[in-house]
Amino acid sequence: MEPLNPTDFSAITSVEAIAPGADGTPVPLSIVYRKDLPMNGQNPCLMEGYGAYGISLDPNFDATRLALLEKGIVIAYPHVRGGGGEW
Secondary structure (H helix, E strand, O other), rough: OOOOOOOOOOOOOEEEEEEEOOOOOOOEEEEEEEEEOOOOOOOEEEEEOOEEEEEOOOOOOOOOHHHHHHHEEEEEEEOOOOOOOOO
């Protein structure tokens, strides 16, 4: 029997960090990247986040994001205030 999702995520990892907002308020940040990628500040990064009018970005799978990760692009998701959920 085949697995429900044959996608292999074993080469991908994530960390949770805190970054200072413009006003100094701590903002939680999820950083997703390829495990073998040197985290030296030289990698391209896609940051996506939204938090206003009670609207939030829901967790989802996007094959395009997986392709970016495989190419060595770091993806960061700030968990900003103003969205629809509690952090």
